[in-house]
Amino acid sequence: MQAYNFRELSPLDDGDVRLLKLHCGPRDAELEGNLVQRCLLPQKKVKTKRLGSQIVAIPSPESYDALSYTWGDDWPKGQEKHIKILVQSEVYIIRIRKNLFHALQQLRDESKSIYLWVDALCINQENGDEKSQQIQRMYLIYNKADQVRVWLGEEDNKSSEAIKFVTKCLNLDDFDRLVQATPTSGSWDALSTLMRRPWFNRRWIIQEISLARDATLHCGKETLPWRDFADCVSLLYHKRQDLKRLFRESPTFSNHPDYLGELTELGAIRLVYASDNLFRKSEHGEITDRLLSLEALMSSLTAFDASDPHDIVYAILWLAKDAKPYTTRERSPISFGPRQSYESPTDEIRSPITPLLKRVTWEENATPLTMDGPSRIDYNFFQLPDMRKTQSPPSSPKSRDEVQPAVKDTEKGKERLAKTQVVSSRIIVDYNADIFEVCSEFLKFVFDRSHSLDILCRPWAPNEPKLPSWIPQLANKPFGISQHGVHRRVNADPLVGTPGYSVVTYKASNATLARELRMRDKKLFVKGFVLDRIKEKSATATGGIIPCEWTDIGGWKTLDDYPPERFWRTLVGNRDLHSQRPPSHWKRVCREAFQRRPHRGDLNTTEAVMYDCPSAVREYLERVQCVVWSRRLILLGEQEDSLGLAPRTAKKGDEICILFGCSVPVVLRKYIDGVPARKYRKNDSNRGKNESRVDRNEPEVYYEFIGECYVHGMMDGEAFEVRKVDKSRHQEFELR
Structure with a gap:
């Protein structure tokens, strides 16, 4: 036997996938199988492929299941396990991790071979191009599978008791008693422990479950239909206050009402809600419509992690109603079925406020980020008129009818309103791209559609130390996981709310839109004005x-x-x-x-x-x-009786600013020649660092984005009246 070399695999064409044909056998026998290539997309003609001098047909896939699992830890040295892959008369071995080994052992049939799609075996993980291409196929892979088999892991921590307890909870005559009887607290603890297994925190599982026509949970030897588990979780969510009272009365758990932590943040509960609310489906489980934008998904799915930072974005692209994933070498998107949001026959969408848009070009010294080959995304930044009477967020479809543009009734104005602008829906999936490129392109995609800067105030990006301050990272999300695996609040909720799930709470920028946005290197240029500065700050809550x-x-x-x-x-x-x-x-x-x-x-x-x-x-x-939570109480310097809340990292002298297109004020820290403005002196020796500047009379000025803030009496557009704002007071902030 020899190790299997994935590089020798035949390349996959459009619509092709590999399946694992797992041979039958008893549970403890060696794992054996074949890797077979199949065409997943429906074809009007039989698809063929040239192998040497022969033309052979690529068969359609047999009935197959898709495996959903976590990769988990590898084996200790010397205890590695493998699966035998049979290729004609040759036998090869592929090393597999512990969790996948146990899953294949448990799922194998004793009397017949079964077909499975398993990412670790069916995708050449060493080939970035194939990985990017096959990631696109996952929508079809999971939606066309007979069922998705979810492997939670081996039996442990009363997992069998938890699965049996789910069945008890579904007897609605007994459910109320189960959430009130103190002796059942142990069973609820077992169930919550099962719900905290690593699988429930993976970002990829959102699409794997949401797209499934049918799904089954496997934990050790126990199985449970996904629908039964989902119904039990939904019942638990609506009785969470009763469960707090139950644990407060339970000596076994130290009478601790918050023993289970913040249940609303459990990945299992978030997953059940998401799987029922992301799509409209037919009776046969086919997707008929997507309901949420990419911005709404990114802002609301922070409970789910990804081991690869690229997947913070890529793992949810296929769930969005306004995004189309592409690979760098493939210029045609995968077919997703009906999409009501796609109004253009060229698979592009029109923004709800496109009649008001006027294209502007990038400045010569502010070209957008590019990569080798075609542009990774269509860069459409717009200049818009002030819209200060908006009754709904710019991204809301209702704003088409409600927005009253500030354009005079002239022939020029009428011509301007008559123009429309098409917004591209394409996003390139490229695992070779720098993570900053991935994040900045997501932001450009959002700016194109919402013309709002609120996304700068919501934590969504992977925790990468080299990202600029204006890309908010998940380290600042409202809830974190304790060492015992329960969710606890660690930060306040974003003041800007979540698009698609809530109404716009504030209108500090008077419903103006983000306009004339520029991006250069790792700098973002936005417009607005300074409202005030922090005069006094308190200790953090x-x-x-x-x-x-x-x-x-x-x-x-x-x-x-x-x-x-x-x-x-x-x-x-x-x-x-x-x-x-x-x-x-x-x-x-x-x-x-x-x-x-x-x-x-x-x-x-x-x-x-x-x-x-x-x-x-x-x-x-x-x-x-x-x-x-974790914010400071602040007093401002110029506005009488002005009180507010700012991030814990805010300091005296930081500027409170109104940015056009942001629904709340923000805290910015000004730097002059690399020195915080509050410490800067004109003859500071630090200025010597910039001797290369052409004009030494104009020091280098930029800002660090500290975060959103609340200023009492300034949350609904009052700042424009207080500051008597006109264009002469507008300024451009360079954010780094």
């Missing part, structure tokens, strides 16, 4: 604990009085849990919450929410946690 000094900064002298309007409203971002104006009784509730803290002590919002407190206080503090 780490862990949701509000420092006692916040009441002093907020001007609340004695807790016997009601809190100042600006203080209690700032703590909740002047919105309730549904993004509406908060109820008036929250002023009283705020006083009640702070009166429960130790005298002159900090307010621990987590303990107040988890343990006995009135429901009105709990509701208020739950909203407070969404807004203040």
Whole structure:
């Protein structure tokens, strides 16, 4: 036997895939199989291929299943396992990892061969071009499979009990009792442990499950239909408050109401919700329509990780209604079936506000990022008129009818409104690309459609230290996983919300749109104006604990009085849990919450929410946690009585800016010749670093993007009136 060399595999043409024909045998026997090449796409004629001097037919795939699993750890040295691959009279071996080995052992039939699609075996992982091409095929591979077989791993940590408990939960006559009876807490713990298995956190599984016509979970020897598991998870989600009470009454789990962590952030729960809400499907499981944009998907699926940073973007392209993946060597996209969003016969889409668009060219010294060969994406940046009466977000389809353009009724204006602009839907899938290229192209794609900068305030990008400050990384997402595998809040929610899932909460930029955007190297050029600077900052609300000094900064002298309007409203971002104006009784509730803290002590919002407190206080503090967690309370320098919330990394002297196209104010840190502006001196020796500059009278100025912020009284366009903003006050910010 010899090791199998993937480089000797025949290249795959358009529509071709490889399948593993797994030979039958008892569970403990050696794994054997063949790799067979099949044509996945429907063909009007029999597809053929030249092999040497012969023309042979490429058969359509047999009935097959697709495997969904995690690669996991490799074997310890000296204990490696393999599968035998038979090629005519030769026998080759392929080393496989532990998790795949156990999966193939368990799934193998004892009496007949079965066909499986397994990424580690059916894709040449050493060939970047083939990987990029075959990644495109995964939509069809999983949607055309008879079923998707999900391998969660070997039996462990009461996994068998958890799967059997799912069946009990589906008896609706007993379900209410199961979430109230203290003895069942052990079974709920077993189920939550199963739901925290690594498979549920993979980003690729979203499409693997969402596209499946049918799916089955496998864990050790136990099996469970996906639909049964999904229904149980949905029931659990709607009873999460009951489960908190159950664990609070359970001595076995130390009477800890938050023992299971934040259930809404569990990958299993997010996956069930996503699989039911990403598409419209026919009765036969075929995709008839995609419902969410790529921006909405990227902003809402932060609970799912990817081992390859490219997959933060690539793993969800096929789920979006407005994106078409391409490979570098293949200029035709894979067919996705009906797409209502594609209005052009050339597979391009028209932006909802395209009648208002006017093409502008890149500046000579600001050419877009390119790669060898064709451009990786169509760069369409636009100059738009001010639109300050918008009643819905620019990206919303409703804005087509609601936007009132600021164009005079002249022949020139009418001609301008009559023009339309086609926006490309293409994104290149290229695993050889630098991760900055992948991220910046995603942002250009978003800017083309939404003309909004809100995506700069949502964590979505892989954690890469070399990315510029204006690409927000997943390290700053609201929830993280503890060492015990449960989800805990680590940051506040983004103030800008999630597109496609919520209404626009704020309109700090007065519904203007991002225009005249430029990108050069790793710099982003945006326009706006400076509102104010940070005059004073407090300690951070780490862990949701509000420092006692916040009441002093907020001007609340004695807790016997009601809190100042600006203080209690700032703590909740002047919105309730549904993004509406908060109820008036929250002023009283705020006083009640702070009166429960130790005298002159900090307010621990987590303990107040988890343990006995009135429901009105709990509701208020739950909203407070969404807004203040890991943020600072700030006072601004020029605006009287101006109070706000800023990221924990904000410092005195940082500028509060309104960027056109961003629904909330942002904190920017100004640098002059590489020195923070607050420390800069005109004759600073640091200026010597830039002796190559042509004009030494104009120092190099740029900004670091610190993050979004809340400024009370400035969240709905008031800044334009306060600053008497006209074009003379506009400036361009170079973000690095």
